[in-house]
Amino acid sequence: MFSFLYKCLVKPILFQIDASKVHQSVSDLGERFGQFRLTRSILGSFLRYRHPSLEKTLCGIHFENPIGLAAGFDYEAKLPGVLPAVGFGFATVGTVTLHPYKGNEGVQLDRFPRSQALLVNKGFKSLGAKAIIRKLEGRVFEIPVGISIGSTNKIFHTIEEQIADIINTFQLFEQSEVKHSYYELNISCPNTVTGQPFLQLHYLWSLLSELEKLALAKPVFVKMPIDLSQTETLALLTTIDASFISGVIFGNLTKDKHNPDVHRDDRALWQSRKGNLSGKPTWERSNRWIRLTRQHFGKRFVIIGTGGVFSGRDAATKFEAGADLVQLITGMVYEGPQLVGEINRYLAHGVYL
Numbered sequence: 001m002f003s004f005l006y007k008c009l010v011k012p013i014l015f016q017i018d019a020s021k022v023h024q025s026v027s028d029l030g031e032r033f034g035q036f037r038l039t040r041s042i043l044g045s046f047l048r049y050r051h052p053s054l055e056k057t058l059c060g061i062h063f064e065n066p067i068g069l070a071a072g073f074d075y076e077a078k079l080p081g082v083l084p085a086v087g088f089g090f091a092t093v094g095t096v097t098l099h100p101y102k103g104n105e106g107v108q109l110d111r112f113p114r115s116q117a118l119l120v121n122k123g124f125k126s127l128g129a130k131a132i133i134r135k136l137e138g139r140v141f142e143i144p145v146g147i148s149i150g151s152t153n154k155i156f157h158t159i160e161e162q163i164a165d166i167i168n169t170f171q172l173f174e175q176s177e178v179k180h181s182y183y184e185l186n187i188s189c190p191n192t193v194t195g196q197p198f199l200q201l202h203y204l205w206s207l208l209s210e211l212e213k214l215a216l217a218k219p220v221f222v223k224m225p226i227d228l229s230q231t232e233t234l235a236l237l238t239t240i241d242a243s244f245i246s247g248v249i250f251g252n253l254t255k256d257k258h259n260p261d262v263h264r265d266d267r268a269l270w271q272s273r274k275g276n277l278s279g280k281p282t283w284e285r286s287n288r289w290i291r292l293t294r295q296h297f298g299k300r301f302v303i304i305g306t307g308g309v310f311s312g313r314d315a316a317t318k319f320e321a322g323a324d325l326v327q328l329i330t331g332m333v334y335e336g337p338q339l340v341g342e343i344n345r346y347l348a349h350g351v352y353l
């Protein structure tokens, strides 16, 4: 019923309105709902699905279910209160950067419905690490909350300066009273002025070595790119394998304007637009790299499968490919917030975990 209402009534209206404005309003509403026990429990009674077979413990973190909110939706830390009621088993805040950034010029968020995708051009829009810490300190989270960290979107004179920017953000969170459970290290944002320097192995190694010196008590998962070749992807994984990193997330947005999973008409439109795509154009590539990682590295990494999950069957495909956990954003925008509970119900009954 929720799915029908959302797709036939709510979505047609929301999709007429500027996507950034909708995102802002939904986040504000979610923040309000998350503040009150009553609204949380009403929402939870409709949306949340719990079943013992969905529970998992990975890296010492207990997950009520394996479906999480991916980085980028809650970059202002408004939603940790409400997300358990929506049915999520974990949630990532961010990407957070050391310094605040208002986001890239031009349209920052749009929809490509023919491709079942979102066009994202935020470029690490962030309140800055200190503001996010102030919002989160002292709060008790009902589900594991992770912090995604990337470098501030600005020009750096040296790679050492850029590494220091990232390390400082980790240090601020380490020294804070925020009760987060894990970190994501975002090396693959395709929308920033410095490009993706940490996809070069020596720079990645320098970053991981500096990070290791912090002796972080919480696990770190690396957010991976999906548009590289198999050789390049394996080289990144091999470098990460030699480090302290606990897991990888496959993966981030696609910036490949020849991606065959983008609808023909959208591909033409995309040429003249800034930004990169989420949703179904990321589905095949994410699955391919999850499979590759499991085949080559066995159980070395926790693998989080992210990209194009629009149904319970889609989530099951990610687990069959080798994922331990799944994250999503775009499926919820296209299918409605009841999707998370629907996926969990499907997984519990199909025993796909």
Ligand SMILES: Cc1cc2nc3c(=O)[nH]c(=O)nc-3n(C[C@H](O)[C@H](O)[C@H](O)COP(=O)(O)O)c2cc1C
Residues within 6 Å of the ligand: 070, 071, 072, 073, 075, 094, 095, 109, 118, 120, 122, 124, 148, 186, 189, 223, 251, 252, 253, 277, 278, 279, 280, 282, 306, 307, 308, 309, 327, 328, 329, 330, 331
């Ligand atoms: C609006 C939006 C903003 C995003 N911002 C970030 C981000 O800040 N950091 C990040 O690691 N990934 C970001 N992503 C990528 C998502 O975390 C995810 O990897 C990607 O969207 C694929 O999942 P999906 O198809 O379920 O959306 C963003 C995605 C969307 C749709």
